[in-house]
Amino acid sequence: MRSKRPKVLHVLGGRQLLQHVLGAVAALGAKRTVVVTGHGAAEVEQSVSATGVAFVRQEPQLGTGHALQQAAPLLDDEGTTLVLSGDVPLIEPATLRALVDACAGQRLALLTIELADPHGYGRVVRKAKGNAIAAIVEEKDASAEIRALRNVYTGVMAAPTRDLKRWLAALRNDNAAREYYLTDVVALAVGEGIGVVGVAAQSETEVLGVNSPAQLAELERRHQRATAMRLMAEGVRIADPARVDVRGELRCGRDVEIDVGCIFEGTVELGDDVRVGAYCTLRNARVAAGATIRPYTLIDGEALGASVGERALVGPFARLRGGAELGADVHVGNFVEIKNSTLGTAAKANHLAYLGDTTVGERVNFGAGSITANYDGANKHRTTIGADAHIGSNVVLVAPVEIGPGATIGGGSTIAKAAPAGELTIARARQTTLRGWKRPVKKR
Secondary structure, three states, X not given: OOOOXXXXXXXXXXXXXXXXXXXXXXXXXXXXXEEEEEOEHHHHHHHHOOOOEEEEEOOOOOOHHHHHHHHHHHOOOOOEEEEOOOOOOOOOHHHHHHHHHHHOOOOEEEEEEEOOOOOOOEEEEEOOOOOOEEEEEOHHHOOHHHHOOOEEEEEEEEEEHHHHHHXXXXXXXXXXXXXXXXXXXXXXXXXXXXXXXXXXXXXXHHHOOOOOHHHHHHHHHHHHHHHHHHHHHOOOEEOOHXXXXXXXXXXXXXXXXXXXXXXXXXEEEEOOOOEEOOOOEEEEEEEOOOOEEOOOOEEEOOOOOEEEOOOOEEOXXXXXXXXXXXXXXXXXXXXXXXXXXXXXXXXXXXXXXXXXXXXXXXXXXXXXXXXEEOEOOOOEOOEEEOOOOEEOOOOEEEOOEEEOOOOEEOOOOEEOOOEOOXXXXXXXOOOOOOOOOOOOOOOO
């Protein structure tokens, strides 16, 4: 990967590669999950530590069989052991279930696939009669005839645990790489008369591994394409499935429309009839039914989340941050930033404004160029604006401050004291004209 980050911690679809694999395992209800770590072990263990996950370290790294030997003491003799690779992120739970079922606690079951380009994979060698598997030959040790085979072993297997432990103990490293190959257990099973069966993967995508940035990018596109196709099958209208990225969980209601270039991160929920314009980014956000997110809008709910009410209009070029809560029919226009603030029904901030740590009442109009000055250099303070208030252009509201319901703040004012309800409050210097004043000119 040419990276200081351990490979399995690189991100695909908003989640680390290893998190994808652990998610697939969790769907099976495994009794115990063991992660074998080596390079960057401490970082890997810290990143994916969770209840029910155990770690063992492989030091030094002497092959896949050697890796599983480190995990063997943690495995119960009864039952089935499922072996997966941490850099094969898109394996499907249904495929793993089929593999476990094929094992049935009695056979060695291998996940296989036919590839047009099998380079790098161990080849599946079958018996002359029937379709039973006789051996898996690693590419380094394969003859030209075996390398020509296109049916390959994906690195995923299910085995009776008691038998697997015995086979692991018998592994030898007399091969070109001087490593202990897990694939050698196939020959050991065959030698004991235990059946070795192949289960075909549903698609090439779910068994592809990541060994370079280019392969990661290719798998990302496959993953995003599959996600887009699933959403469209559920009724979402996506303008171009090649130009949408879902890097987390996206839940959509009926008749949702998503234009090109949009990115969804974290957990995002779009209600019925929501329209998301081109090149928007939404992260940890909830958008209620009928709302429109206009082009080039950034909604980043951060840890607090952000919400947009029914029929609200947001953007273009707007920014909602953590704790932004917009009520129904709210309008937030271009170059408006909102952070940790609530806007009541039908409130409007249409141009060039900042609202931070503010409670805005219903039907408030917040003028162009106006801001709430919420930070005093050490602490944040809150501003409250009552219903039906009108905040003129280029106003600074210095928190903590309260604007009463129905109040009007004259344009250009700096307000640091409470403004009474229903009254016009102005805080600016009296306009003066200096007669006969001349503008300075350049000296020649």
